[in-house]
Amino acid sequence: MRIKFIQKAIDKLRNKKLPIEKIMSDVTNQLLDSGYCFNDNENTVISPKGVKFTYNSHAKDALIYAIYEIFLKREYGIKFDTDAIFVDIGMNLAVTSLYFASMKNIKKIYAFEPFVPTYNSALMNINLNLELAKKIQTFNIGLGNENKEIEVPYNIGQAGCMSCVYNPFELNKKICKKVETIEKLKICDAAEILKPIINEHCNQKLIVLKIDTEGSEFDIFQSLEAQNLFAKIDVIMLEYHYRSPKVLEEVLLKNNFTIIYNPQWDKKIEVGMIFAFKNRKVEKWVH
Secondary structure, three states, rough: HHHHHHHHHHHHHHOOOOOOHHHHHHHHHHHHOOOOEEEEEOEEHHHHHHOEEEEOOOOOOHHHHHHHHHEEEOOOOOEEOEEEEEEOOOOOOHHHHHHOOOOEEEEEEEEEEOOHHHHHHHHHHOOOOOOHHOEEEOOOOEEEOOOEEEEEEEEEHHHHHHHOOOHHHHHHHOOOOOOEEEEEEEEHHHHHHHHHHHHHOOOOEEEEEEEEEEHHHHHHHHHHHOOOOOHOOOEEEEOOOOOHHHHHHHHHHHOOOOOEEEOOOHHHHHHEEEEEEOOEEEEEOOO
């Protein structure tokens, strides 16, 4: 009798899902209920409007959760009343770039991603969507406040948490648990790269920046502020990490932005969202 009881307990533990497995199961079910199609034979996910993504076994969870956040939860759910240029700093797996590329008013996307394995996965997703791909120009570099080359720890299974300036395996141990490789990255001065892009379009179209760089946002702001580029930017959607956003807020207010905060799930590591808008009419979708 005792042996049977112990065996039942072992079986129960084996069948019990870990928290991350439970989260991903719930996320997948919500996507399925909303009309997303999963093809495990081809490793693809297709949105109800036909945007297609592919994944390998290591990056599956990272991709599916990004689709859930961007497409289903509409983390960047924003509408424009005029044509816009979208700059995606921290492209990750290209989910955000494809989300905005599917919008009629978005005429061109410039997307930046420094991690080569993540960048290559992003290109696979972009190339599955030939019409949307025509709008997207990609760059395999990171942006900061100087030109340099660095080496940092990396795990493609947590692609959305990798950082050029912090060690996420020390600061965010709940999510980032295992270093797989050391990646060599090229970092470029943000103002040098973005100035010609912004100057080319700012007189005709809305300039929209999305920044999700796991800590590099502070260096990027420093570079853009030094070259007075905030004067030519209309909308910023920013996720801040590991530091108080006070310095970012000061720069935005100084440059006549209106700020909306959307605090995130982990206050211990200073993670949150900032939406900042200029003079032109912008309608923000609030969830």
